[in-house]
Amino acid sequence: MELLFKDIDAPGLNTLRVYEQRGGYEMSRRALDMHPATALEELQASGVRGRGGAGFAMGKKASFLPQGDMDKYLVCNADESEPGTFKDRELMQKNPHLLIEGVLISAHAVGANKAFIYIRGEYDYVADILEAALAEAKAAGHVGALDLWCHRGAGAYICGEETALLDSLEGKRGNPRLKPPFPAVQGLYQGPTLINNVETLMNAPIILRMGGAEYAKIGTETSTGTKVVSVSGCVQRPGNYEVVLGTPTREIIFDLAGGPPEGRSIKCFFPGGSSSPVLPGTDENLDLPYDFDALQKAGTMLGSGAIIVVDDSVPILDVCMKTAKFYRHESCGKCTPCREGTNWTVKMLERIERGEATPMDLDIMSSICDNIIGNCLCVLGDAMAMPVSSMIKHFRKEFEAHMEHMQLTSTEMSRGPHAGPYDVLEPIGVATAALG
Amino acid sequence: MKAKPMASAKRETTDALAHLVRRFEHGSRVPGWDEAADLTKDPAVVPDPATTPVPPELASLIEVSMTRYPDRRSAAIPALRAAQDHHGWLSPSAIEQVAAVMRLTPGYLIAVASFYDMFEHRPVGQNTIYVCTNISCSLRGADKVFEAMVDAVGDDPDFNVRSFECLGACDIAPMASVNAVYVGPLSISDCDTIVAQLRAGQPTLPDKQLGGRPVARAWWASGRHPEGEPAGGRGAEGPTAIGN
Secondary structure (H helix, E strand, C coil), X not given: CCCCCCCCCCCCCCCHHHHHHCCCCHHHHHHHHCCHHHHHHHHHHHCCECCCCCCCEHHHHHXXXXXXXXXXXXXXXXXXXXXXXXXXXXXXXXXXXXXHHHHHHHHHHHCCCEEEEEECCCCHHHHHHHHHHHHHHHHCCCCCCCEEEEEECCCCHHHHCHHHHHHHHCCCCXXXXXXXXXXXXCCHHHCCEEEEEHHHHHXXXXXXHHCHHHHCCCECCCCXXXXXXXXXXXXXXXXXXXXXXCCEHHHHHHHHCCCCCCCCCEEEEECCCCCCCCEECCHHHHXXXXXXXXXXXXXCCCCCXXXXXXXXXXXXXXXXXXXXXXXXXXXXXXXXXXXXXXXXXXXXXXXXXXXXXXXXXXXXXXHHHHHHCCCCCCCHHHXXXXXXXXXXXXXXXXXXXXXXXXXHHCCCCCCCCCCCCCCCCCCHHHHHHHHC | XXXXXXXXXXXXXXXXXXXXXXXXXXXXXXXXXCCCCCCCCCCCCCXXXXXXXXXXXXXXXXXXXXXXXXXXXXHHHHHHHHHHHHHCCCCHHHHHHHHHHHCCCHHHHHHHHCCCCCCCCCCCCCEEEEEECCHHHHCCCHHHHHHHHHHHHCCCCCEEEEEECCCCCHHHCCCEEECCEEECCCCHHXXXXXXXXXXXXXXXXXXXXXXXXXXHHHHHHHCCCCCCCCHHHHHCCCCCCCCC
C-alpha cells in the first residue's frame, strides 16, 4: 500500500498545477473550515507516531500546546542528517506541496500563526524546489494568514534534535536545551512550539482524506500507517520503499531491496539509522515485524526508519569506528559525558585497531557507553553509545579475535613511535612502589 | 598601560612553548581554535554602517531575510551563507559586513559560524566537492572515491574537496555533492571526469545526477541503471575493509 509514494513520480508533481489536478490543497481548505479541535481529533484518532526518530504520537504532542491567542509556532524538522536516512529528501524533492499542505493543516489544528521549515544546508537543491513550491502556494492564496518560511541550515547533525534546532533557528549555535520545559510549552522565541518531522506532517493531509479512524486501521495496533523505509549499505537495490508498519523486516531487506550481494550473508543491520543498536542477521531478527514496538522489544528501535545492511565481508570494527567517529565529530560539546565519551570511545577503538588493546578495554568501552546514556541534555551521546555497546555485545568474539591477531602479527616497528609497551602489564602495586 | 607589557610577555612565552604542545587532528571544527587569543585587544563592537561599505546586493539579501523572523538574530545563518556566497569564504571583512547590516557584534557571528560545517574560515576554492564518507557510502567504497577525488584535484586552488558526513543520498552511494548537485553512484574513474567537467564549465555527470531518478521500486524495475553497478562495484573487489 502506498500513501506517500502514490503518484510520487507523476511528471511535474512539484508544480502547483499538477498537484491541484490530483486533489491537492483540498484537505487544507477543508481543515481551515473545521474547528481546530476537530482537526486535532482526527490527527489523534489516526494514532500516527512521529517519523523522525522518537516515535511519539503526533496528535498527543500537538495536544500539549496551550490554548490561547499568543504567538504559537510550528516547526517542520527537515534537517535530515541521520546516517542512512534519505526519505525526507526524496519526499520533499518530488512532492513539496504535500509538505506545505501538511504544515497548513497541523498549524491550523494547534492554532500556530508562524511556521518554519528548517531544512539542512546540504539539501540546497531540495530547498530551491521547496521554496519555489512555497512561492507558488502563497501566490495562489493557499497559505492564507500563516507566516510560513523555509529556513536553511548550514550543516550540523545536532540541529536535527528538536531543541538544538530551535536554538539554531533563533540564530545561535545549535546547542540542545534542558528539558523540561518542553518545546510545546516554551520553544521557539519562548513561545509554544510544535515540532514535527517532514514525513509526519506529510501524513496529515492523507489522514484527513481517509479519516483518522480509517487510517488507524493500517499497520499494527500501536504503529499505524505506512512508513517510508530507506534501505542502504550492502544491498542490491538500495532506496526508499514505502511499507505498511508491521511488515516483516526480511521482506523489506530481501524482497524489496534485493538482499546482500551474491554469495554474501547479512552480518548485522541497523534497523533505524546509525543511532539504533544493531541486530545480527539471524532468522529471528529478520522475522521481526518492522514496527515501533516489536523493534523496541528486540532491544533496538525504529528510529528514523533507515535500514543499513552490513554484510559478512565487512569487519565489525570498521563499522563501529565509522559510527563512533561520526558522533565524535557531531557532538556539540555542551555535555561532558557525550563530548568526552565519544572522543574516548574513538581513541579506544583506534587502540584496538592498532593492536594495543586487551579484552578488558571492551568492558571499559561498555562502561563509557553506560555512563553516557541518560546523562546528557539530548540523545546524541546515547546515539553513539547504543550501537557501539550493541556491537560489543553481539560481536565481542570478533573484536577479541582482531586483538589477538594484531598482537601476534604486530612488531615494534609497525606499532608506530608513540605506542607504549603492551606486553608489560605490571600489577599496580609494583608500579606505585617503583615510583617511591 | 601597565598591563600591556605583561600580556605581551606572556604571549611570547606561549608562542615559544607552542611547538611543545601536542596537537590533535580532530577536535573543534574551528581552525585556529588552539591559537592564542590577543587579550590586549578590546572586543570588537557592532561595526558602524557609515564606515563599513557593504555590497548593496548582499545588504538587501540580509535585510530581506531579517524581515522573516520575529528576532533579527534568526537571520544569522542565512546572512552568513549569503556573505560566504558573495565573498567565497567568511573573511573578517565578510563577517564585518554581516555584523554591520544585522547590528550584531562580529564575535557573535563568528561564534555561530564556527559551529556549522558548511562555513569556511579560510579561503577555499570556488568549486565545492563534498564526498560523503559516512557509513552507508563507505560500505560501498566511498573512502577510495574520496582519495581518488583528492588525487584528481591535486593542488588546484579552484577546488575545495572535503569528506563529509552523511549527505542523505545513500541510495546512490557512494556519492558526492558537487556544487550542491548530488551525483552517484561514483566509480573511481568518475572523479577525473567530474574535475574535468568542472574545469570545462560543463554540467556534472548528467547521467548520474539524482534529480530525475524515480523512486527505488520503479528505478530498479526499469532496468535503466548502468551495467554492473552498484552491488557489483564492491562485490567484484572481494572483501574490503571500510578503512577509516
